Amino acid sequence: MLKFTLKRLASLLLVLIGVSFLVFMLLSLTPGDPVRMMLGESATPEAQEALRKEMGLDDPLLVQYGRYMKNIVVHQDLGTSYSTQRPVLDEIMNVFPNTVQLAVAAMVIAIILGIFLGIISAVKQNSLLDNIVMVLALIGTSAPIFWIGILMILLFSVQLGWLPPSGFGSFEQLIMPAVALGMQSTAVVARMTRSSMLEVIRQDFVKTARAKGQREIVVILKHVFRNALIPIITVVGLQFGTLLGGAMLTEVVFSIPGVGRLMIEAIKQRDFPIVQGSVLFVAACFSLVNLAVDLLYAVVDPKVSKE
Amino acid sequence: MEKQNLLDIKNLSVEYKTEDGIVYAVNELNMEIGHKETLGFVGETGAGKTTTAMTIMGLLPTPPGKVTSGEILFDGRDMLKISDKERRGILGEEISIIFQDPMTSLNPSMKVGDQIVEMIRLHKTISKKDAMEEANKLLEMVGIRRERANDYPHQFSGGMKQRVVIAIALACQPKLIIADEPTTALDVTIQAQVMNLIKGFKETLGTSMILITHDLGIVAEICDKVAIMYAGQVVEYADVESIYMNPCHPYTKGLFNSIPKLDTEEEWLEEIHGLPPEPTERIEGCSFSPRCPNCMKICKHKKPGITYIDEKHYVRCFLYENQEVKTDE
Structure with a gap:
């Protein structure tokens, strides 16, 4: 188990190096010059040249990349934001708690509602209820979140005036974005729960459990659900990883200062260190969640832990 | 007074609704098992043996399955x-x-x-610890060390797993055990071990058993009665001796003929020509008539009823019905 974890951590490191390199190269290809963004259109070519030199932007790309990586490894420094002149890591850590809060709230909704609907749907397969749940899930996965978000703001904030339309901090402000964001994950989790349950429900050991005279609800929860968990954990993990990366659209629609919005603003302003830093940060979060999911498999499936 | 049977199945019919039409899995099946009796339930794949077993237990998935007629009396309860x-x-x-x-499974x-404890505690009010102790004893009874109770199924071989399944089945000392081809998935040496195990418990615990199998050898060895099943019907039902000494139904005869004989050298095994009917089609006459070497005119358009050869031996075939008619005259 320890060996497995170490191996996964090593491969995580490789992934992060790959991600940092790709992002670095991609950003250098994007049109737009950070120096001109910082100094404005009216700056003299000499002033631009001087700043470029000061920031080391006139060095070859590989040299720049090497310097960037060295700073990360040696000083744990992700660089300094061009626009605010504050350390990138501080900028990210400033907004990350908001993203975590939103992601956790959305995931709680998705796990509870998604698994509940999925189980009901599987147990009552092909019934009217099952069909309704699956159509709703289809809508949930295909409706764009910004559209749902805007509709919700129109209804609950503008028309009914129940909830604040934007901002972050209070519980009221969390409800709408969490529901909007959670809906999509709910749909994904419900569909996966249903199909995974259906696969297990037909197996012989379920018949064995019923033949013991066990109550149906215990058969479903103890024997079927437990064995259907692995694919469900996988999608929950993937969803959570994605949400931690900042739900950009949701954060923009509801004006929530999170990692997603930070990235979008940084891209608009050609604030390369912030973009690089946050992409790297998001990739690390995503990989760590995936590692946690893999470790969870071992808890759920005795076959995994023995291997 | 007639002694009550443990299990009495009367006119049981079961069908499945599928996209290809209705599958007539079991048609007017009759059979009975007395206390401490073992019934061999023999027939080709798809003859409806497992459906019958699941229907007895009430575990037939509905839909698509549906019991359309009959009753299953177990210890007097339907x-x-x-x-x-x-x-x-x-x-x-x-x-x-x-x-x-x-x-x-x-x-x-x-x-x-x-998994054994679950079975015990469902039917006995007993502490977890005592149930665990009982489970350990059961494991030892079926030849598995008690320490292995803490292992998961994937750590056992096929034969060992079947022993565990048997331990679960025996946990509450049931009156009736249904063994649905318990050795089909095992290799031959293990088959013999598991079969001996089952035979031993049947005798010591005095349970009745329905043994679903293809293997006529096993039937001869441990069964008291045999029901030969064809296309969802019991075509011949008798005690073991009568079936082996005096098989009556042409299908039963065909089955016995297809057993390779050790004392003669044969190029080809005897076979029953043709295939069992598609379960979705309803044959007008006797369902075996298209393959029957003794097929008569009447077999093509009338279903044979039950004819008793003697008190404990019945057959569904016109060959014998006529005889009875003759003797009646």
Whole structure:
């Protein structure tokens, strides 16, 4: 188990190096010059040249990349934001708690509602209820979140005036974005729960459990659900990883200062260190969640832990 | 006074609704099992043996399955009419089942000990610790070390898993065990071990058993009675001796003829020509008539009823019905 974890951590490191390199190269290809963004259109070519030199932007790309990586490894420094002149890591850590809060709230909704609907749907397969749940899930996965978000703001904030339309901090402000964001994950989790349950429900050991005279609800929860968990954990993990990366659209629609919005603003302003830093940060979060999911498999499936 | 049978199945018909039409899985099946009796339930794949077993236990998936007629009397109670709660009390406690494939009939995420404990605690009010002790004893009874109660099914071989399944089935000392091809998925040496195990428990515990099998050798060895099943019907039902000494139905005869003989050298095994009917088609006359070497005119358009050869031996075939008519005249 320890060996497995170490191996996964090593491969995580490789992934992060790959991600940092790709992002670095991609950003250098994007049109737009950070120096001109910082100094404005009216700056003299000499002033631009001087700043470029000061920031080391006139060095070859590989040299720049090497310097960037060295700073990360040696000083744990992700660089300094061009626009605010504050350390990138501080900028990210400033907004990350908001993203975590939103992601956790959305995931709680998705796990509870998604698994509940999925189980009901599987147990009552092909019934009217099952069909309704699956159509709703289809809508949930295909409706764009910004559209749902805007509709919700129109209804609950503008028309009914129940909830604040934007901002972050209070519980009221969390409800709408969490529901909007959670809906999509709910749909994904419900569909996966249903199909995974259906696969297990037909197996012989379920018949064995019923033949013991066990109550149906215990058969479903103890024997079927437990064995259907692995694919469900996988999608929950993937969803959570994605949400931690900042739900950009949701954060923009509801004006929530999170990692997603930070990235979008940084891209608009050609604030390369912030973009690089946050992409790297998001990739690390995503990989760590995936590692946690893999470790969870071992808890759920005795076959995994023995291997 | 006639002694009451443990299990009495009368005119049972079961069908499945599928996209290709209605499958007539069991048609007017009649059979009975007395206390401490073992019934061999023999027939080709698709003859409706497993459907019958699942119907007895009330575990037939509905839909697509549906019981269209008949009754199943177990110890005087009609299993088709009792409430779910009553049935749950009977399952495990009075009737238990051993499935065909031990690889899939244990829950992969539960320790085998816990799976036995679950069965015990469903039917006995007993502490977890005592139940665990009982489970350990059961494991030892079927030839598995008690320490292995803490292992998961994937750590056992196929034969060992089937022993665990047997331990679960025996946990509450049921009156009836249904063994659905309990050795089909095992290799031959293990088959013999498991079969001996089952035979031993049947004798010491005095349970009745329905043994579903293809293997006429096993039937001869451990069964008291035999029901030969063809296309959802019991075509011949008798005690073991009568079946082996005096097989009556042409299908039964065909089955025995197809057993390779050790004392003669033969190029080809005897076979029953043709294939069993598609379960979705309803044959007008006797369902075996298209393959029957003794087929008569009447077989093509009338279904044969039950004819008693002697008190404990019946057959569904016109060959014998005529004889009876003759003797009646």
